[in-house]
Amino acid sequence: MRAPSLTCVHREGLSFLTDQALEREHGILIAFTQRGGGCSRAPYGSLNLAAHVGDDPVAVDENRARLMQSLDIEGLRSRLTTCEQVHGRTIRFVSGATAGLGAFARHDGPPPVPGTDALVTVETLTPIMLLYADCVPVVLVATGPRRGAAVVHAGWRGALASLAGKAALKLASEAGCETRDLIAYVGPHIGPCHYEVDAERLSQFIEAFGTIAAAQGRLDLGAVVSESLSEVGVPLENVVRAGVCTAERTDEFYSYRAEGVTGRHCALAVILEPWR
Numbered sequence: 001m002r003a004p005s006l007t008c009v010h011r012e013g014l015s016f017l018t019d020q021a022l023e024r025e026h027g028i029l030i031a032f033t034q035r036g037g038g039c040s041r042a043p044y045g046s047l048n049l050a051a052h053v054g055d056d057p058v059a060v061d062e063n064r065a066r067l068m069q070s071l072d073i074e075g076l077r078s079r080l081t082t083c084e085q086v087h088g089r090t091i092r093f094v095s096g097a098t099a100g101l102g103a104f105a106r107h108d109g110p111p112p113v114p115g116t117d118a119l120v121t122v123e124t125l126t127p128i129m130l131l132y133a134d135c136v137p138v139v140l141v142a143t144g145p146r147r148g149a150a151v152v153h154a155g156w157r158g159a160l161a162s163l164a165g166k167a168a169l170k171l172a173s174e175a176g177c178e179t180r181d182l183i184a185y186v187g188p189h190i191g192p193c194h195y196e197v198d199a200e201r202l203s204q205f206i207e208a209f210g211t212i213a214a215a216q217g218r219l220d221l222g223a224v225v226s227e228s229l230s231e232v233g234v235p236l237e238n239v240v241r242a243g244v245c246t247a248e249r250t251d252e253f254y255s256y257r258a259e260g261v262t263g264r265h266c267a268l269a270v271i272l273e274p275w276r
Contacts, residue, residue: 004183004240006032013037014047014070015252017187017242026143027272031071032187032242033265034252038063040263048254048263050131051105051112052084055263060105073127073270078103080127083113085153087135089161091170094121094128117158118167122148122174124273129266133254134195134246136225137187137267138164140171148175149269156197159221160205165228179233184240186225187267188253191245192218195257 006017014037023029038047039062044055047063068074081094082102092098092113102112113119119128122142130137130151136159138152150171152164164184172179192215205213205224212223226239247258254262 003237004185006185006240006242012066012070014066016070019185022141022143022183023272026141026147028141028143028147028149029071029073029270029272030139030141030149030185031266031268032137032139032185033067033268035254035263035265036252037070038066043259043261044263047265049129049266050264051102053263054261057105057107064105067266067268068127071268076125076127076270079125080129081113081119082129082131083116083119084111085117085130086115087155087157088115088117089158089163089166090116091118091120091163091167092116093170093174094119094123094126096123096126099123099126117154118150118152118163120148120150120167120170120174122146122271124271127268127270129268131264131266132187132189133256133262133264134190136164136189136221138167138225139185139187139267139269140164140168141183141269142171142175142177142181143183146175146177147271149271151267151269154221154225156201156219156221159224159228160208162228162231164225165232168229168232168234180235182234183238184229184234186222186239186241188242188244188246188249189222190247190255190257191222192216192220193245194247195219195221
């Protein structure tokens with residue numbers, strides 16, 4: 001298996017991190033969006049994709065439409081699937097029957113999947129999307145023989161509960177493969193440089209994951225998430241980390257800790273058929 005990678009692509013006024021070889025070779029499209037290129041006004045400027053932060057739903061839906069167009073999947077707009085993220089540990093499987101839940105921010109559309117922080121699917125043409133502003137975004141993919149994808153929202157509670165590792169186990173089971181065959185992408189999130197926590201919380205992570213959880217006395221959520229994937233058998237060489245701190249780069253990403261009221265960028269995955 002080739003080493004995964006993330007590169008920044010600029011298209012139709014939007015920017016996102018993706019693995020172009022993954023789409024080309026396996027027909028799985030992934031994206032971690034940046035905050036530019038949308039129509040939302042401050043404090044949500046400008047590509048806010050979240051319906052729950054107080055932004056105008058019309059603007060959110062326009063932003064989502066722009067994103068789908070920039071990814072060349074605008075025909076799947078009504079199948080976009082999101083969830084009500086609650087900083088928990090629930091993983092839901094997205095089937096054809098649940099495709100499109102939470103697709104639209106406006107209130108007349110179907111509501112998002114309730115009380116969930118990780119989505120797993122083997123359905124083609126069904127984009128799954130979660131939203132972030134400091135928490136760790138993770139995209140997992142299974143490339144064959146049955147393709148699959150998962151998106152995970154790992155804040156400190158999800159990271160401590162090894163949500164990414166548990167989602168990897170669920171994806172491998174649904175795709176009929178081993179966890180060693182999965183590829184994992186860890187997107188932009190708050191880094192230890194800006195993430196101070198109290199001693200009690202830090203000690204919880206050190207007890208669960210060892211000293212890898214701490215970087216100069218601060219919590220390293222990215223390292224914890226990577227370790228949770230390693231513990232269930234995802235090889236280190238199959239994990240790529242964006243290495244971007246959202247609180248450091250508020251020009252490109254949203255940061256709740258740095259900005260307070262703000263928007264949300266996303267992690268998205270979709271299995272294409274036929275793939276380009």
